[in-house]
Amino acid sequence: MALLRYESQTRDPLVEGNKNYHQVTEDIVHVIENRPTRLWWIGFLISVALLLFGIYSVGREVYYGTGQWNLNKTVGWGWDITNFVWWVGIGHAGTLISAILLLFRQGWRTGVNRAAEAMTIFAVMCAGQFPIWHMGRVWMAFFVLPYPNTRGPLWVNFNSPLLWDVFAISTYFTVSLLFWYTGLLPDFATIRDRARLKWRKWMYGVLSFGWSGSTKHWQRHEALALVLAGLSTPLVLSVHTIVSFDFATSVVPGWHTTIFPPYFVAGAIFSGFAMVQTLLVITRKVMRLEEYITIEHIDVMNKVIVLTGSIVGCAYLTELFIAWYGMNKYESYAFMKNRADLFSPYGWSYFLMMGCNVLSPQIFWFRSLRRNITVTFFMSVIVNIGMWFERFVIIVTSLYRDYLPSSWPMYYRPTIWEVGFYLGTFGLFFTCYFLFSKFFPVIAVAEIKHILKKSGDVYKEKVSDIEKQPVEAFVAEHSHDHNA
Amino acid sequence: MAVKKFVVGSFDDEMVLFPAVKKVRKTGYKIHDVYTPFAIHGLDKALGLRDTSLHTAGFIYGITGTATALGFISWVFTNDWPLNIGGKPHFALPAWIPIIFELTVLFASVGMVLTFCYLCQMAPFVKKHHFHPRATDDLFVMVIEVTPRANEEEVRSYLQSVGAKEVNVQAAETGWWLGTYDKEQKLISEKVKAEQVV
Numbered sequence: 001m002a003l004l005r006y007e008s009q010t011r012d013p014l015v016e017g018n019k020n021y022h023q024v025t026e027d028i029v030h031v032i033e034n035r036p037t038r039l040w041w042i043g044f045l046i047s048v049a050l051l052l053f054g055i056y057s058v059g060r061e062v063y064y065g066t067g068q069w070n071l072n073k074t075v076g077w078g079w080d081i082t083n084f085v086w087w088v089g090i091g092h093a094g095t096l097i098s099a100i101l102l103l104f105r106q107g108w109r110t111g112v113n114r115a116a117e118a119m120t121i122f123a124v125m126c127a128g129q130f131p132i133w134h135m136g137r138v139w140m141a142f143f144v145l146p147y148p149n150t151r152g153p154l155w156v157n158f159n160s161p162l163l164w165d166v167f168a169i170s171t172y173f174t175v176s177l178l179f180w181y182t183g184l185l186p187d188f189a190t191i192r193d194r195a196r197l198k199w200r201k202w203m204y205g206v207l208s209f210g211w212s213g214s215t216k217h218w219q220r221h222e223a224l225a226l227v228l229a230g231l232s233t234p235l236v237l238s239v240h241t242i243v244s245f246d247f248a249t250s251v252v253p254g255w256h257t258t259i260f261p262p263y264f265v266a267g268a269i270f271s272g273f274a275m276v277q278t279l280l281v282i283t284r285k286v287m288r289l290e291e292y293i294t295i296e297h298i299d300v301m302n303k304v305i306v307l308t309g310s311i312v313g314c315a316y317l318t319e320l321f322i323a324w325y326g327m328n329k330y331e332s333y334a335f336m337k338n339r340a341d342l343f344s345p346y347g348w349s350y351f352l353m354m355g356c357n358v359l360s361p362q363i364f365w366f367r368s369l370r371r372n373i374t375v376t377f378f379m380s381v382i383v384n385i386g387m388w389f390e391r392f393v394i395i396v397t398s399l400y401r402d403y404l405p406s407s408w409p410m411y412y413r414p415t416i417w418e419v420g421f422y423l424g425t426f427g428l429f430f431t432c433y434f435l436f437s438k439f440f441p442v443i444a445v446a447e448i449k450h451i452l453k454k455s456g457d458v459y460k461e462k463v464s465d466i467e468k469q470p471v472e473a474f475v476a477e478h479s480h481d482h483n484a
Numbered sequence: 485m486a487v488k489k490f491v492v493g494s495f496d497d498e499m500v501l502f503p504a505v506k507k508v509r510k511t512g513y514k515i516h517d518v519y520t521p522f523a524i525h526g527l528d529k530a531l532g533l534r535d536t537s538l539h540t541a542g543f544i545y546g547i548t549g550t551a552t553a554l555g556f557i558s559w560v561f562t563n564d565w566p567l568n569i570g571g572k573p574h575f576a577l578p579a580w581i582p583i584i585f586e587l588t589v590l591f592a593s594v595g596m597v598l599t600f601c602y603l604c605q606m607a608p609f610v611k612k613h614h615f616h617p618r619a620t621d622d623l624f625v626m627v628i629e630v631t632p633r634a635n636e637e638e639v640r641s642y643l644q645s646v647g648a649k650e651v652n653v654q655a656a657e658t659g660w661w662l663g664t665y666d667k668e669q670k671l672i673s674e675k676v677k678a679e680q681v682v
Contacts, residue, residue, distance in 0.1 A: 021521060021622035146560070155560045159569055164582040171586040175593045182597060185606070190521070190620040209606035210660060213519040213619050216536075217604045219528040223538045224600050231546075231589045242582050446522040453498075 012296040014107055014451060019291070021449050028443050029191055031287050033200075036438055039286060047430035054424005057417040058133050066136045068417045074402045075412040080130045082391040083422050086271070087127035087429075088169065088243055089264075089387060092236055093272025094120025095176055098183075099232035102225070107454065108300055110447040111293050115283060116276045117180040118440070122432040123275070124173045126425035131165070133421070161245040168242040175235060179228045182221065185211045186446040240268040247394065254334035254398035257322070263315035267387060270308035270357070273301050274383035279433065281377045283442060292443050295371050302370040305383065309361035312390075316358060330403070338397045345411055346397045349389050356386020489630040489655050490516055491639040492615045493648030494623045498524055501624045504646040505530045508626070511642065513634050516627040516658075519619035538603070542596040549591025553584040605660050613656040623649075 019027075036044075061068045071078050094116040101109040132141050144166045146156045156163050188208035195201040211217070244264035247255035277298065284293040323335035339350040360382050369375050401408050436442070495501040501518070505527070508515060515531060528535075561567065562574045569576075601607060619625040626648070630636050636653055643651045 025521075025621045146556075152565060155565055157567065157569065158557045158561060158583055159572070159576055159579040161582075164586075167583045167586040171590040175589060178593055178597045182600070186522070186620065193614065193617040193620045205611070206608045209601065209608055210610035210612045211606060211620075212612050212614055213521060213625075214604075215518045215520065215524075215527050215531055216533055217606075218520065218523040219533060220536045220538050220600055220603060222523050222525075223536045224596055227539055227542045227596060228593055231542075231593055234585070235589050238582065238585060245582075449522040 012294065014111060014294065014296065015448060016291040016294055019452060021452065024448050024452065025190055025194070025445055027289070027292070028441050028445050028448070029194065031437070032191060032439060032441065033195075037286075040434065040438065044431065044434040047427050047434055050423050050427030051431050052424075052427070053420050054422075054427050057420030057424055058129075060417050061133060061421070062138055066134070068415060070413060070415050070418065072410050072412060074407050074410060075396055075399045077395050077399065078412055079392075079414045079418045079422060080134045082388065082395050083425065084127050084130035084134075085243055085264075085391045085395075086384075086388050087123050087130070087425065089240065089268035089271045089391075090275045090384070091120045091123035091127060091172075091176075091272065092240060092265075092268035093276050094118070094123075095172075095179070095232045095236040096269055096272065097276070098179060099229040099236065102229040103233060107451050108297055110444055110451050111297050112276065112280060112301070112443075113447070114180075114183065114440075114444045115280060115436075115442050116272075117176060117183070118433065118436045119275060119279060120176050120272075121173065121180060122429045122436075123272075124169065124176065125432070126429050128169060128173070129421075129425055129428075161242065161249050164242045165246060168239045172235060172239045175228070175232055179225075179232060182224060182228070183444060183447075184440065185209055186213065186221070187441040187444065189213065190445055191441070237265055240264045252398050253328075253330040254339070254394065256331075257319065259315055259318055259322075263312065263319075266308045266311040266315065267357075267390060270305060270312055270361075271384055271387035273304050273308070274380040274387070277301055277305070277376055277380035278384070281373055281380070283437060287437070287442060289443060292448060295373075298373070298376055299367070299370045302364045302376060302379075305379070306361050306364035309357055309383070313358035316354065334398055334401075338401055339393060346393070346400065349393050350397065353386055353389040353393050356382050357390060360386070487655055487657050489636070489653065490615070491628045491630060491634075491636060491643060492652050492654055493626045493628070493643035494616055494618070494650040495626065495647060496623055496649050497647075498527075498624055500647040501626070502527070502530060504626065504643075504648070507646050508628065508642070513628050513639060513642070514631060516629045519615060519625040519627070521620050521622060521624075524624075536603075538596060538600060541599045542592045545595030545599075546588045546592035548595075549588040550584055552591070553587035554580065557583065609662055610660045611662065612660045613654075613658075615654060615656065 015024075017023075057068075069078065069080070071080075094113075097109050097116045098113040101113075132138060135141055144156060144163065146158075147153075185208055188204045189211035192201060192204035192208050195204060241261040241264065244260035248257060248260040250256060280293050281298070284290050320335055320340060323332045326332070338344055338346065341347050342351055360379065363369050363375070363379070396412055400410065400412055493504075495504065498520075501524075505515070505518065509530075509532065518527060518531060520527065557580050558575060561576070566574045605612075615627050616623055616625045626643070628634065628639050628643070630639065630653070640651050640653070
């Protein structure tokens with residue numbers, strides 16, 4: 001049997017070091033089998049503390065009402081919806097990596113897809129908090145569901161983008177969770193079968209659903225993954241499109257534009273990849289997974305960041321151009337006076353957004369900077385700050401000056417409880433991520449094994465040896481393979 | 485479910501496994517299953533398994549979702565409680581596309597995952613016999629049923645001749661049962677080498 005696939009020599013191997021299958025299992029699963037490090041505990045406890053502060057902040061909001069926040073007469077959406085859109089955006093990279101890159105047969109996704117999908121799920125969990133608690137009377141949150149009720153039944157408004165959001169986000173969360181969990185089943189079985197502690201054997205036995213690795217099961221598993229990827233690809237695009245409809249279908253200057261769906265989706269991928277970088281740069285270091293999440297992976301993701309960052313930049317400039325070209329004076333006032341004027345009350349946030357999202361990622365045109373871990377980490381944080389300000393700019397600068405100038409002087413700034421809620425979602429996100437990194441395989445073990453012989457170091461060497469052979473020798477050796 | 489007797493051969497290289505599968509099938513032995521640590525493309529064809537129909541099931545679930553959303557929303561807005569929303573038509577199909585799409589995806593994926601679990605007979609707390617603990621790590625385990633036509637000793641030596649590294653005979657329950665892993669299955673006492681535990 002000859003080589004299954006030709007592998008380009010110009011690309012670096014996706015798994016470094018001369019690994020065999022058992023070593024792959026060892027390298028990834030040993031983290032789960034050892035006691036957590038001191039660093040893990042410190043990070044985990046800080047996250048839990050933030051989470052508790054967030055719970056207290058939300059508790060105040062539930063008890064006293066949304067008056068705990070500084071939302072005012074014209075700025076009815078403030079930090080909460082900014083944070084919602086920001087978290088949902090972050091939650092896009094995971095499914096993009098696992099679904100779209102699966103369809104495009106990008107081998108490098110295997111190193112990062114598990115952690116990125118986990119990040120997606122946690123980010124969507126955080127995002128969901130904001131609209132729910134923003135409702136104020138949260139005990140009536142179930143009113144958003146179309147259930148047969150005693151009020152008529154009075155149904156929800158299926159024509160409203162806010163209701164589309166309910167369906168989009170909950171579907172996205174469910175499908176991402178299913179996709180992630182079915183991928184985890186074989187890896188849970190791996191942990192179960194090598195467990196030497198009773199509780200671990202029991203726990204992973206339950207989690208693995210009795211997975212055995214049967215060929216028929218693998219066949220179905222592959223089919224399932226492919227179809228779920230095919231379904232998630234339009235889904236991931238639809239979710240942020242629908243989030244952008246929350247703004248675009250309104251008649252507020254600065255929101256009422258047809259560019260919003262593609263612009264939001266590009267921005268979501270941009271910030272999602274930045275968050276993946278932030279997490280994986282730390283994860284690979286702390287868990288010593290540098291041979292699986294290689295510099296090549298980081299390089300590729302930085303390319304996606306510079307691409308999507310530039311798309312977002314084009315969208316910003318297009319908006320400005322159309323605001324001038326469209327000759328709508330409200331639209332042009334929103335852009336020229338409320339946003340792009342540095343000396344307007346929120347002008348600073350617009351230029352911060354431009355600097356973080358459009359200018360700074362351009363350094364990734366240089367290969368040496370793309371492959372520099374420190375620069376990558378720093379940039380990934382900058383990008384997410386920029387993307388937070390993008391949502392802030394869109395929401396607050398469009399709202400704080402409405403059609404009635406007498407209500408203009410109100411300057412919106414958040415209260416400590418609004419900030420606390422935001423910090424609390426960081427707590428939730430990182431608490432979940434720390435638990436995930438301790439109890440779940442951070443890299444898809446079975447998928448790495450699958451690509452090991454195609455893109456591992458050993459295989460690359462084999463192919464390069466073949467390339468040195470004269471053509472006649474190659475033909476003589478490999479021509480009868482079909483009959484093997 | 486019945487307890488049957490199996491000859492279990494473990495291979496450590498898929499390049500050896502593929503020709504072995506072909507030879508074993510050609511000789512006429514009945515392969516119960518091959519357990520592998522990861523999906524090996526083409527192995528299902530080599531074993532003569534038919535393609536899965538999971539895709540078709542997914543399609544059916546998907547159009548069920550489409551029909552549910554379209555049917556329900558149009559019933560609500562044209563029949564049960566026609567709301568006047570800005571004087572727009574009651575049957576506002578373009579505005580329903582997002583929800584129709586989301587429900588299509590939701591039905592298809594939830595349905596497919598449940599079907600997958602049902603077909604593979606997988607659920608939490610379900611227990612099955614595992615022929616080799618390293619089948620989920622680095623071994624490819626071929627299991628051949630012992631039948632009157634396939635003599636135990638004969639199969640053993642045949643498996644060794646086609647490249648199995650390790651061959652043994654096991655009596656195993658073929659179905660699943662509810663149980664706990666810690667009590668019913670021996671824990672692996674194999675010592676992991678010191679340098680592998682970092």
